[in-house]
Amino acid sequence: MLPQEIIRHKRDGKALDNDAIRAFVNGIATGSVGDGQIGAFAMAVFLNGMNDAESVTLTKAIRDSGDVLDWTALDLPGPVVDKHSTGGVGDLVSLVLGPWIAACGAHVPMISGRGLGHTGGTLDKLEAIPGYDVRPDRDTFRRLVKEVGVAIIGQTGDLAPADRRLYGIRDVTATVESMPLIVASILGKKLACSLDGLVMDVKLGSGAFMPSEADSRRLARMIADVATQAGTPTTALLTDMNQPLATAAGNALEVREALAVLTGKTTDSRLLTVTRALAVEMLMLAGLSHTRDQAGETLDRALATGAAAERFERMVAGLGGPHDLLTNVDRYLPAAPVIHAVHADHPGHVRSIDARSLGMAVVELGGGRRQPDDAIDHRVGLTELATIGDYIDGARPLAFIHARDDASADQAAMRIRDAMTMGETPVAPSPLIHDVFLSEAL
Template identity: 70%
Template sequence: MLPQEILRAKRDGQALSAEAIERFVAGIADERIGDGQIGAFAMAVYLNGMNDDEAVALTMAIRDSGEVIDWRELGLHGPVIDKHSTGGVGDVVSLILGPWIAACGAHVPMISGRGLGHTGGTMDKLEAIPGYDVAPDNATFRRLVQDVGVAIIGQTGNLATADKRLYAVRDVTATVESIPLIVASILGKKLACGLDALVMDVKVGSGAFMPTPEASRALAEAIVNVADGAGTPTTALLTDMNQVLARSAGNALEVREAVALLTGQQRGGRLLDVTRALATEMLVAGGLAADRDAAIARLDDALSTGDAAERFERMVAGLGGPANVLADIEHVLPHAPMTQTVTSDRPGYVQAIDTRALGMAVVELGGGRLTAGASIDHAVGLSHVAEIGDAIDGERPLAVIHARSENDAQRAARQVRAAFTLGESPVSPPTLIRDVLRSARVGGNA
């Protein structure tokens, strides 16, 4: 079937066969199909959507357009499990979750990305650690997944090769927001890692990637259905992003917080609660715990004994970072040259937060990219960020800014103040875990 006939059929709202989709995606990967035809395909899908069979076929075609990792030859002693987040502000879950799950007997080959817009990127956070190599050779990656149980790296050139071209064209043709294309992009890369199970963290709220709660739910449902159709048991958690997830936002600041939680220096909080919820689902889906109570007990043991923290340190050292990162974290990570405490003009209780605005404040401080390929200042960001329901007065600031200059700090202070809505009465924080959607392969929806 000629590419133009595939485009004609999708343009006219017809369902494409799996064979037609496979041929088209193969043409994207080997460059037989040009950017114009890729753009036409993306727009046809954006306007007409895809049914479940088409979405599964597209995802599997993208998965198979590059290397699909096969772990069987390594004789791993536990399941291969991963997690993916749709992105947020102060979302440093991966740095805690990967080692924590590894300490419970799983193997976690986590392929992560860079920051996008107002959301932070796991690769950018890890590059705040001197020497950490986010692009190791394949042998190093496989050895760490086998021996340490976890390796968090960037996408390799051989995985889901068609997705790189398709995403680049979507980015300049106003077709990024298509759910079938989003799902195929996410799952194509993840399933190429040879997973036994996957858990998704789909954000909801003012700092989420999807614009509305309804859109977030639709994405979560599509991911679960398509992954299930592709043969991978998948669970999606809808989690709140109406406020910064951690107590900080900014690359080195978030790494410090992750290490503090792994080592027990910091206890509790929304970041740990979300990470534990995701980890619980991962252990159950991977068959490492009979039920959620057993999973929580196993996780708490791995954290309290220090095994999870040790896995993090071994991963960092194995990827070129310092061997003593846990003990020396304050000396290892960069510090901004100045800090400024942001206070409110009047006392009150935090009623609401424009989380996206806080994320953009970090970007403008230099902690994210305003243009593609721009360098990042890993030291800057926000710490001690107030939460919804907090009482703000002379003792409790809205946040502490870590900046490169006085002018940067003053601009960020104005942005931070504008992002917070205060009122006279206390309010309850939003529900952290909105819902859990499970494919039939992991016991049905709950």
Template identity: 65%
Template sequence: MLIQDILRRKRDAEALDADAIHTFMRGVADGSVGDAQIGAFAMAVVLNGMNREEAIALTEATRESGQVLRWHDLNLDGPVLDKHSTGGVGDLVSLVLGPWIAACGGHVPMISGRGLGHTGGTLDKLEAIPGYDVTPDDARFRRLVKDVGVAIIGQTGTLAPADKRLYGVRDVTATVESLPLIVASILGKKLACGLDTLVMDVKVGNGAFMPTAEASRELAEAIVTIGSGAGTPTSVLLTDMNQPLADCAGNALEVHEALRLLRGEGRDSRLYQVTHALATEMLVQAGLATNADDAAMRLEKALASGEALERFSRMVHGLGGPSDLAERPAHYLAPAPFTTDVGAPRAGTIHAIDTRALGLGVVELGGGRRNAGDAIDHRVGLSHIAQLGERVDAGQPLLRLHAASQADAEAIASQLSTAFTLGETSSVEPTSPIHATLRQEDLS
């Protein structure tokens, strides 16, 4: 089958069969399809879309373009499952969720990414831990998934290599904004991990990846339909990102917060609520719990017994980090040299927070990358971030700024204060951080 013929058919808005899509993606992976052809394909998809069957075939072809992890030879004593988030600010859920699920009998081979734009990256957070290796060899990765139940690492070059080439071309040809291409990119990598089930966390709000609530809902529905259609039961939680999920943002600061939750603290936080909801969905979907009440009981036992924290510690040590991080976090997670509070310009109630601006503030401090090769300062970030609906007096801190120097802090303090909109109303109606849960049966 000629690549030119595949391109012509998609250009003319014809539906491609699975064979054509698999042929094209194999060529993307092995280099026989050129960048110009990839760009033509991506533009044709942007302009003409894809039907359900095409989108499923594209996801499957992305998954199968490289190594697909298999676990049957390890004789695991539980299901293989994972969670993925579209990203946000203060979203450290993965650091807590992976070991928490492992403590409940699951096996979590979590392939994570780095920060992108205003969103923090799980790998960047873990690299705040001295010695933590995000690129272990395959034998070590598999051993940890079996023995500890969780390993959080970076994507290897053998997993979904076609996606890396396709995304690189999309990025420079104005073809990123295409739902089937976005979903195939997200799911292709995740499903290559050989999962029994997958739960996605799709963010909604001004700090979300998608620009509107409607777009987030459309993405969520597509993920459920295509993931399940590709053979992996998939559900999605739509969660709020109109303010940072945790009250901190920054790599070492978020590791501290993860340890706090794993110690059983912070149960009244939005971070705990979202993490617990995702964990509940994962346990029920994978058959590790019979219903939500059973899942809640198992999760409480794993937290209260210290088992979830123990799994995190074993994972960290197994990937080269210190064995006593949980006992001595301050010894290993270096603080920023300079801290200062950013005060409210006047009294009022916080009516809105520009979450994206706070995330970009962390990048400006050095806690994220402006360019792909930039080094990250894991010490910097924000903490004690005020929440929506909170009443503040003039001068009362809106957040604490952790910077490499006083000059860095002063350069960004006023910008961060304007991220908070203050109003006169004495109270703001609180909203649940969980907007909706979508499953395949809900969309049939």
């Protein structure tokens, strides 16, 4: 079927069969389908949607448009699992979760991305560590997955190339928000890693990618179903992003917070609670635990013995970073020259937080990108962020700003005050885990 006929079929609201979808995606990957045709196809899907069978086929076609990793020759002693998040503010889960799961006997080939809009990117955080190479050669990647159990890197040119081209055109044709295209984009890359199980962290709230609770729930359910039907058992958690997940936001600052969790310095936090919940589901999917209580015990032991922290340090060293990061954090992680406390205009309890606005404050400080080719200042960001329910007075600031100069710190301070709504009486924060969507057949 000609590309224009496939477009016409979807434009008229008809379902596409497997051959048509695979032919079109193959054309995207090989270049035989033009940019204009890709844009027209994306708009047709945006306007008319796809049924479940179409979504599964589209996901598998994107997965198969490039290399699909094969771990057979490595004779791995444990299952291969991964996690993906829709992103948020202070969301450094991957930095903790990957090595934590590896310390429990699984293998985690984590393909991550950079910051997008107000959300921080895992690769940007890791590049705050001197020498860390987010694009190693294939042999190094595979060796670390086997020997260390985890490697967090960027997408290679060989994995799901159709998605890269399709996403770029979606970005300039106002079709990013199409649910079938979002699901296929997320899963196409992940499933190309030949996983035994996947856990999806879908955010809900003021700092989430999806605009509404209904959309977040639909995305979580659809990802769990489509991935499972495509051959990878998947569980999706709907987690809270009505305030930053960690008390820090900004690249080097979030690495510090991850190390605090991994080394046991932080023992009670929203970050730890959400990461542990995701990790429990990963161990269940991997078959390494038969009950959630058993999974929790395994995880707690890996953290308490230092095994999880050791895996992180070995991964860093294996990808070109320092061998002694855990004992020399201040030596390696850059620090901002200006640190200012931000105080509230009047005392009171934090009643709500615009997480997106705090994320944009980090971007404006230089910790994110306004343009795709902007350089990132890994030093800047926010720490000791107040959380919903906290009482704020002269002794307790809303946050500390880490900035390159006084002017940018002053601008960030105004945004932080505007982002936090104060009141006389305390309120309870939203639950951290809103829902769990177990993998089901479509």
